[in-house]
Amino acid sequence: MKRKKIYLIMIVVLLVIAAVGAYLFFTNSESSSNMEPPTFTEVSVHDPSIVKDGDTYYVFGSHIESAKSTDLMNWTRFTNGYETPNNTLYGDLSQNLAESFKWAGENDSDSTGGYAVWAPDVFYNEDYLNEDGSKGAYMIYYSVSSTYIRSAIGYAVSQNIEGPYTYVDTIVYSGFTEDEGYDENSNVNKKWSNTNIQSLIENGTLEEPNENWFRTGGSYNNREYPNAIDANLFYDEEDKLWMTYGSWSGGIFIYEIDPQTGQPIYPKQDGTTEDGRMIDRYFGTKISGGYEQSGEGPYVVYDKETKYYYLYKTYGYLDAAGAYNMRQFRSTNPDGPYVDAAGNGAVLEVGQENAEVGNKLIGNYMFNLEDNLGAEMTYGYVSPGHNSVLYDQETKKQFLVFHTRFPETGEMHEVRVHQMFMNKNDWPVVAPYRYSGESVNTEIKKKEVVGEYKLINHGHYNFNDIVAPELIELNKDGSISGSVEGSWSIDNQYASLTIDDITYDGVFIAQWDPLSETYVMTFTALSNEGISIWGSMTPDVE
16 A cells, blocks of 8 residues: 555655646746736738837838837737828828829829838937937838839838827839830839939939949839839948948948938939949949849848848749748948858849749748648738837847738738747748747757757748648657757757758747647757748647
């Protein structure tokens, strides 16, 4: 009898230890301390640009849609779209942005009967000099567009992050022609002299139009020069202010911004950088893309720890069949050169495909296994992209914020936020599941990550197919078996996986899996070839 009691006590102790271990394992997620599922409130904001003000996170997007949140999980819309004259962000929209609309974006060409105000970026500039002589303002840099190349970037200011914002100026135009010209359903004369280029020549900033801006016949050379949309403002290591911008065929450009006025500081002359990239006195320095290859939504962040500037952009086209996917580069200088993990430059050469360069972070994927494809619940993304990035100084967490479509739901889109983590090679890697409050556990044990995983390999090319998971096993002996073979190791939270002689470095982290409705171990890792892989442990099913 005594022996039975001892055995019973040992069993109880082991059960308690197991329970405590499970609790400690999963409480590296702040939202899972009570093992309760996280809650989400969705919002549709296309091209979301993230900014934190006080304890509130804001996303500002195209079509004058914006939302706010205090936890990055539950969002509330606070704007009213293109409504005017009582527009939340711009007041009397037509009157306030009239100078920009002279060129594009209101009742013109492909925006006939409406507006096309896209992809803003909002930040607080403590150095901005207001009209009354005071300093400091929230600044919004917005885009207006008619057709895929006739566009402009303007900016407006406010003392309230939620607006209304008062127009200041339109600073860069694209799609202009050498001589008089008109688009279909448009009364806008596209000649270059109807942009701010004329005044820049008059004040001595420019000497004359650059003949390379035009193709043979006088049309705009969008093969080498940008579509003037998608502005992103950031500060460098020395607190200088920069703006990167551009979309699609001509590439992404950058120049310094005067923090007191918000105006570009134009290069002193046309030319090339030491590594051969274009410098244009009007458009600035080219940092990515070109030659009719897709690439839009540039976003640059400086990391004080790694001393790198990270450039994010999106390839493909934004709709559900457009193979939209996010890419990543880095540089030791704000104006480049930017390279990927393999050392490939971000600026393309003639005949080069964009898919050959850039770390691919997320493309089309689904975590449902083949025998679960008909389930009521699916988890995956289609055409995720046009991201922004936030390093939260308070929580010391970094987030990737983007819009995405979903499998078999058409063009419906929503905002998604995923946490990012720095791997051993100073590359940010993206968590497999959306953010639910989790934090990295720096003391994960090897036995906690041994098990069966669903593996997603995002590949390196642009494609419309939805990647389905493969089943693999991370074995106790450090081997990988199943659909792929290789080896794996863990060093605190850091993960290293070698599959088919390619090594991927990243992290292990416990996350909320909406398919199994429980917290599971996951991994995210990046190879030196710029390929991202994700793993999600399959929970035990009794």
